[in-house]
Amino acid sequence: MSDRRRIIIDQLMFTGPERAPVSLQFKSGVNIIWGASNTGKSFARKSIDYLLGGDLPTLPPEGKGIDNYLLWLTLPEDHKVTLRASALGGDIYKAEGHLQAVDGGSPGYEVFSRKHVTSPNVSRFLLSSVGYREAQLLKNERAEKAPFSLRVVMRYLLIDETRMIDEKSLLLAHNTTVTSEDKGLLKFLLTGVDGSSIVQVRSGDQLKAAKEGQIELLSQMADQLRKVIDDTVETTAVAADLTAAEREKVELLEVVSERQTSLDALALEERGLFDDIRGYEARIAELNALKVRFEELARVYASDIDRLEGLEEGGFLLQRFATINCPLCGASPDHQKHDHGLGGIEEQRHAVELETEKIRTEARDLAAALADADAEILEVERLMAADGDRLNEVRLARELAAQSEVSARSIFLNAIARCEKFESDLENRHRIADLEIQIVRIKAETVRPRQRADGIDVNLDLTNSEAHELSTVVKQVLKPWNYPGADAVHFEKSDQDIVVDGKRRRDNGAGVRALLHAAFKVGVLVYCIEKGKPHPGFVILDSPLFAYRPAEETRFGDLTDDELQLRKADVATHFYQYLQGMADQAPVHSDREP
Helix, strand or coil: CCCCCCCEEEEEEEEECCEEEEEEECCCEEEEEECCCCCCHHHHHHHHHHHCCCCCCCCCHHHCCCCEEEEEEEECCCEEEEEEEECCCCCEEEEECCCCCCCCCCCCCEEEECCCCCCCEHHHHHHHHCCCCCCEEECCCCCCEEECCHHHHHHHCEECHHHHHCCCCCCCCCCCCCCHHHHHHHHHHHHCCCCCCCCCCCCHHHHHHHHHHHHHHHHHHHHHHHCCCCCCCCHHHHHHHHHHHHHHHHHHHHHHHHHHHHHHHHHHHHHHHHHHHHHHHHHHHHHHHHHHHHHHHHHHHHHHHHHHHHHHHHHHHHHHHCCCCCCCCCCCHHHCCCCCCHHHHHHHHHHHHHHHHHHHHHHHHHHHHHHHHHHHHHHHHHHHHHHHHHHHHHHHHHHHHHHHHHHHHHHHHHHHHHHHHHHHHHHHHHHHHHHHHHHHHHHHCCCCCCCCCCCCCCCCCCCHHHHHHHHHHHHHHHCCCCCCCCCCEEEECCCCEEEECCEEHHHCCHHHHHHHHHHHHHHHHHHHHHHCCCCCCECEEECCCHHHCCCCCCCCCCCCHHHHHHHHCCHHHHHHHHHHCCCCEEEEEECCCC
16 A cells, blocks of 8 residues: 555644744544534634635634645655645645745745646646546536546545535535536546547537527528629529620630731741841841952952063063173174073963963952852842841731730630629529528428437446445445444445445434445545555545534434444444554544544
């Protein structure tokens, strides 16, 4: 047992700025808070409950000057914490360690909400420390759920005198009848099974409201569509207009295609003519450049011919002088003895004639080339002029074709717009018809006032095996208490309560009811220990030994026979001995001296 995850209540403390702290210490096993009426026993219980998320208790006159409640706890793995709450209410404040004051500077300081919400809260902090998971308890046949929390399980941890002696079921907290949530809580504590796996369904009122909202929404959608249609025109007329518009659109598309084809051909021809003209201009520029080179070469040829003609004339004169008498002595050519190289001059003269003829031939070829270039330039200029005229014609034709294509396309787009208008009108009419059908269908649907999740067992009763095991544990608690008839104990599902020795708990006197209630809640603790289920590890019982109430207690009349039997069996002594032997805590509030 010492290895179990449990919460130990170490000390309850009350502090004030101008008074000494007042504390109540606890230990493992039984802790008895004893005293006469109005001595603060119930206030101590309520104070513990307050620090665990319960309601703010009313301070007794003796509590004057108290402004803080503190609770020292030891959590699993010897984790010591202090919980503080103001005497004025508000959140719960946690610090690490056992402290006499908790504020923002305390180690491990946290602010906990009292409610089991998404923000940090005392419920999740304590329940998770002993191994509880986040669970959901079924509330009804619609699988509506309530979160498992410290406040929910508190009925098994802290039982006040009123509940202790109450004739109503042991499973109840404050209700008058047992609900699915009450049964689900016990089942979860004993088995760990909750209602998280079942999907919640909406209530009849919710479904009715959803139905009305759906009808209203669909009606609004239909009304909005009616605003954009002409309800004086029949739907068949709109369909006929759409057919005519689509036929016109097809015809116009053919016209647009033809005009686009013509426009494309003219544009292509225009680009071709433009490219040809650019080519002609380049060719003329090329020929003119060639003419410049040819003319330069012609001048070179003319210069060469002039030079060669000068050489040829000089040679002729030299030869001519060789055939006359010597100008010095008057000797005839036949009597002259000197050789003036006239043979070489003749050869040179002949070579000059040949070279001159060659150059003249090349000059004639060059002149012919120049003439060809001039002729080609004239031809290219003629072609360029013709293409220029054609380009102007094509450009004008292309501009006219473009205007025609734009006009045809505009008419075509208008036809498309008309088709879209008729299509939208027709679609809106069909949508209105569909919405009206949906509205009629939804109105015809019936909503059951009581909804139920498919296949859900709203009873959530313990199985026979579970009820038997729990009854066995309760019997194991009652027998050491020396309770008369403890050999015959079972859990009655119809009453959601225990029956001992053939007698329902509610049919006993107040003292017996209180003792059996205590046995059941202690039995749940023992059951969880034996089955390895989570449990906070403490049970606080207010007046479980009510059968030993003092004579002046007259609220429930004289002691009944069954209460007198408890006294004869000395159940109180055995009760305390049993609790003292438990490692878990069982604080007992009693008017009777132990």
